[in-house]
Amino acid sequence: MPLADKVCLVTGASRGIGAAIAKRLGEQGAVVIGTATSETGAQAISTRLTEEGVKGKGVVLNVTDADSVASALKQITEEFGVPLVLVNNAGITKDNLLMRMSDEEWFDVINTNLSAVYRLSKSCLRGMMKARWGRIINISSVVGAMGNAGQSNYAATKAGVAGFARALAKEVGSRSITVNTVAPGFIDTDMTKALSDEQRNTMLSAIALGRLGQPEEIANVVSFLASDNASYITGETIHVNGGMYMSQ
Amino acid sequence: MSSIEERVKKIVAEQLGVKEEDVKNEASFVEDLGADSLDTVELVMALEEEFETEIPDEEAEKITTVQLAIDYVNANLN
Numbered sequence: 018m019p020l021a022d023k024v025c026l027v028t029g030a031s032r033g034i035g036a037a038i039a040k041r042l043g044e045q046g047a048v049v050i051g052t053a054t055s056e057t058g059a060q061a062i063s064t065r066l067t068e069e070g071v072k073g074k075g076v077v078l079n080v081t082d083a084d085s086v087a088s089a090l091k092q093i094t095e096e097f098g099v100p101l102v103l104v105n106n107a108g109i110t111k112d113n114l115l116m117r118m119s120d121e122e123w124f125d126v127i128n129t130n131l132s133a134v135y136r137l138s139k140s141c142l143r144g145m146m147k148a149r150w151g152r153i154i155n156i157s158s159v160v161g162a163m164g165n166a167g168q169s170n171y172a173a174t175k176a177g178v179a180g181f182a183r184a185l186a187k188e189v190g191s192r193s194i195t196v197n198t199v200a201p202g203f204i205d206t207d208m209t210k211a212l213s214d215e216q217r218n219t220m221l222s223a224i225a226l227g228r229l230g231q232p233e234e235i236a237n238v239v240s241f242l243a244s245d246n247a248s249y250i251t252g253e254t255i256h257v258n259g260g261m262y263m264s265q
Numbered sequence: 266m267s268s269i270e271e272r273v274k275k276i277v278a279e280q281l282g283v284k285e286e287d288v289k290n291e292a293s294f295v296e297d298l299g300a301d302s303l304d305t306v307e308l309v310m311a312l313e314e315e316f317e318t319e320i321p322d323e324e325a326e327k328i329t330t331v332q333l334a335i336d337y338v339n340a341n342l343n
Contacts, residue, residue: 146307191303 018046019244025073026093026100028052028080028137029107030062033206034156037232038104041240043071050093050100052078052107073097080107080133090140099144102243105134105178106156110208112167123170130174134181138196142189151194152243155182156235157254159202163262175200179254186252195251197242202258205229225260269342273335276315280308290332308334316342 025042029035030051039051043066050073051062062075076093079085093100108130111122138153145151160168161175179198186196203209203220209229212220221227238257241247256264267275270290278285281298294300294308309325312318316338320328328334 143310146303188303191301 019246020102020240021046022048022072023102023243024048024050024093024097024100025102025104025243026050026052026137026141027104027106028078028133030075031058033208034201034204034232034235035104035106036062036065037236038106038239039066039073040069040071041233041236042102042104042243043069043073045240045244047071047073047102047243048097049073050097051075052080052089054079080137081128083136086136086140094144099148100141101145101148101150102152102154103137103141104154104156104239104243105137107133108156108158108174108208110168110171110211112171114167115169118170126170127174130171131177131181134178138181138185142194145194146189146192149192151189151192153182153185153194153196154239154242155179155196155198156239157198157200159200159256159258159262162200162254162256162264182254183252190251193248195242195247197247197250197252198254199235199238199242200254200256200258201230201235202256202261203229204235205231220261223261224258228259230257230259269338270335272315273312273338274331276311277308277331277334280304280311288331290335291330293330295329312338318342 020042025047027035027039027049030039031053039049043049049066049071053059053062053075056077059075059077066073076089078089109126111126113122134155155178157178158175160172161179164172182196182198203224235257238255274285274288277288281300281304283298292298294305309320313320318341328337
């Protein structure tokens with residue numbers, strides 16, 4: 018088992034890509050801690066992990082609250098050990114054209130999608146440094162690379178986490194800690210279901226493979242990056258978008 | 266209970282992967298003991314943990330030798 022008994026922390030694991038990542042890491046032998054913002058959500062993750070035969074549980078964690086991060090990390094470390102794989106997946110959208118965007122829409126998205134990556138990575142890094150091994154994997158988006166009208170806040174955070182990964186990769190590389198980014202394209206989740214049919218059709222026509230991606234297709238790449246097979250990849254952004262956007 | 270000096274030297278040896286007998290009082294972490302910038306941060310964090318204290322960044326920057334670390338702990342503990 019490539020990830021046997023490694024404690025993996027996946028934020029935003031209630032549904033969509035996060036849920037698929039939690040499952041896939043669990044199948045690789047990891048102890049998976051999935052976070053949700055509510056007690057009911059955490060309970061649902063615990064139940065699902067148990068049904069899937071995965072070790073670990075769901076915990077309540079508000080990624081925008083430093084105290085919540087600290088107490089959740091303490092609880093996880095005491096119960097399971099230090100997380101050596103961190104998947105920064107939790108994310109939200111609050112789309113609006115910039116001319117109409119409120120401060121609240123801007124800062125909520127920055128706080129949940131970008132500042133949370135800072136908070137979580139910093140909290141987990143100490144344990145990884147001591148272990149002389151670690152994996153931080155940020156979930157970005159194709160939108161961070163190619164842009165999308167109405168998503169200036171979201172795109173800024175998604176480009177931001179990739180830059181963050183490149184800088185941190187240089188800081189902690191000497192400790193065998195890798196920091197990478199996975200940039201999904203148009204994936205079949207609740208987040209993309211919120212788009213209108215017109216938006217959906219326009220995007221579909223731009224995808225070389227001609228279909229939406231499945232959350233499992235993102236989870237496969239994340240589990241590869243978490244494994245020792247990816248030990249020489251760091252600071253990299255891997256695009257997983259069916260040919261919707263091809264970086265040079 | 267070992268003395269502060271012994272405790273500091275033990276941590277330095279552990280963190281920097283050097284022998285305790287090489288950890289002389291006058292030794293500089295970077296020049297004599299081969300520490301890089303990340304090592305020095307880790308060292309300060311380990312000292313904070315051992316002595317249950319918080320070392321502010323501007324103080325941490327000045328702790329460049331074993332003796333300076335011992336002095337800092339002596340001056341700021343109790």
